[in-house]
Amino acid sequence: MAEPLRPPTPTGGWVRPWPDVAELAAAVPAEAWTLIGGLMVQLHAVVAGLPIVRPTNDVDVLLHVETGRGRAAQVAAALEGLGYQLRPSLDPRTGTAHRFVRGGAVIDLVTSVVDVVAADHAPPRALERFRGYDLVQVDGGTQALRRTVSAELQIAGLEPTTISVPDAFGALILKSAAHRADTRDRDRHLTDAAVLLACIDPFEDRAPSGSDRSRLLHLRDHLADPTAPPWLLLPEDARRNGQAALELLCP
Numbered sequence: 001m002a003e004p005l006r007p008p009t010p011t012g013g014w015v016r017p018w019p020d021v022a023e024l025a026a027a028v029p030a031e032a033w034t035l036i037g038g039l040m041v042q043l044h045a046v047v048a049g050l051p052i053v054r055p056t057n058d059v060d061v062l063l064h065v066e067t068g069r070g071r072a073a074q075v076a077a078a079l080e081g082l083g084y085q086l087r088p089s090l091d092p093r094t095g096t097a098h099r100f101v102r103g104g105a106v107i108d109l110v111t112s113v114v115d116v117v118a119a120d121h122a123p124p125r126a127l128e129r130f131r132g133y134d135l136v137q138v139d140g141g142t143q144a145l146r147r148t149v150s151a152e153l154q155i156a157g158l159e160p161t162t163i164s165v166p167d168a169f170g171a172l173i174l175k176s177a178a179h180r181a182d183t184r185d186r187d188r189h190l191t192d193a194a195v196l197l198a199c200i201d202p203f204e205d206r207a208p209s210g211s212d213r214s215r216l217l218h219l220r221d222h223l224a225d226p227t228a229p230p231w232l233l234l235p236e237d238a239r240r241n242g243q244a245a246l247e248l249l250c251p
Contacts, residue, residue, distance in 0.1 A: 002149050002150075003112065004093075004149065004150035004151055004152050005043070005149060005150070005152070005165070006152050006153075007151065007153060009045060009153075009154050010046055014153060014154075014155045016057075017057055017058065017059050017112060018039065019041040019111075019155060019156055020112050020157065021039065021059055021161065021163065022153075022155040022161040023082060024059065024079070024114065025161045025162065025163050026161075027078040027079075027081065027082060027236065028074060028075055028078045030068060030150065030162055030163055030164045031064060031068075032063070032064055032067075032074055032075060033063055033075060034061070034062045034063060034064065034114075034144065034145060034161050034163075034164040034165060034166065035060070035062075035151075035164065035165045036061070036062045036069065036138075036141075036144065036165075036171075037060025037063065038054060038058070038060070038192065039056060039059060039060065040057030040060070040165050040166060040171050040174075041171065041175070041195055041196060042054075042056070042074075043151060043165055043177055044168045044171060044196060045195050045199065046059065046067070047199070048168075048198065048199040048238075050195060050198060050234070050235070050238050051235070053191065053195060053233040054188060054195075054233075057111075057113060058113045058114070058115055059112075059113065059114045059115070060115045060117070061075065061115065061117070062119060062138070062141055062144065062145065063075060063117070063118050063119075063135070064145065064164075065119070065120055065122050065126040065127060065128070065135075066123065069126070070128070071128070072118075072128045072130050072135060073128065075116055076100075076130055076131060078240050079100045079114060079116075080100075082102065083102045084100035084102040084114060085100065085101055085102070085113070086099070086130060086133070087101050088133055089133075093135060093200045095134050096129050096133055096134045096135070096136050097131070097133035097134075097136075098115050098116055098117050098130075098135070098136040099113060099114075099116075100113070100114045102117075116130070116135075117136045117137065117138045117141070118136070118137050118138070118141065119138065119142040119144070119145055120137050120138060120139050120141050120142055121141075121142040121167070122137065122141075122142070128177075138177075138178070138181075139177035139178065139180065139181045140173055140174040140175075140176070140177030140178065140211075140215070143170060143174070143211070143212070144166040144171065144173070144174045145166075146207075147166050147169060148164045148165065148167070148170070149164070149167050150162060150163070150164060150165075151163050151164075151165050168199045168200040169200050171194060171196050172196040172197065172200060173209070173211075173212055173215050175189045175190075175192045175193045175196060176189075176193060176215035176218050177211070179193070179214055179218070179219075179222070180218055180240065187229075190222055190223060190228045191229075191233060193219050193223065193230070194223060194230035194233070194239075194242055194243075195234065197223075197231075197242035197246050198234055198239070198242035198245070199246045200245055202244070202245040202248035203228055216246075216249050216250050217250055219246065219250075220246055220250045222244075223246060226243055231243065241250075
């Protein structure tokens with residue numbers, strides 16, 4: 001088993017919404033969910049000694065529906081016990097829901113948001129419903145779940161918070177899939193992908209997944225220009241490392 005990631009605590013601590021992650025981790029075991037989204041990218045950036053270039057206010061959770069029944073109900077009950085309420089889609093025709101909202105966060109009197117989703121190739125029998133609503137499935141989620149590692153963070157108190165997170169390569173593929181699929185604010189996924197490219201070891205042996213190649217080529221198509229805006233957010237050394245990694249991953 002791989003050693004857990006142990007990122008150093010950033011100057012000023014793990015600011016919100018990280019305390020909401022610690023709160024969720026205390027209520028739901030790590031084997032039930034994996035952290036994705038912007039916080040996933042922040043974690044890998046801190047591990048690699050890079051600055052956090054994109055703040056986020058949401059906690060994004062990918063359920064491990066493939067490892068046990070009742071995951072959706074387990075996480076929903078835990079979030080409701082913490083004061084969250086499920087907010088269905090604004091379009092009732094979709095029949096889906098993924099967002100839990102709580103007014104008044106752990107630290108500031110602002111809204112806490114947790115988005116809970118399932119993987120793209122989850123077995124249909126495992127896709128239980130959220131309070132009568134279907135789960136939202138995310139592209140690239142299945143390969144991300146196959147590439148998870150543990151991470152230990154000192155978010156609050158003396159005890160570390162242990163969570164599951166995709167490794168940097170799994171996170172990169174997930175972000176490429178998100179850029180392909182998203183119709184809202186797509187550029188943030190390219191910003192995240194540039195950060196993750198600066199975090200990964202392109203020479204590491206990896207078990208291939210079916211869509212890895214096409215998703216890497218998608219990133220190359222959008223990040224081939226070394227002066228593309230996502231690259232310019234990184235320090236010069238990190239930018240060069242990320243661009244070299246992209247070239248090596250897409251020979």
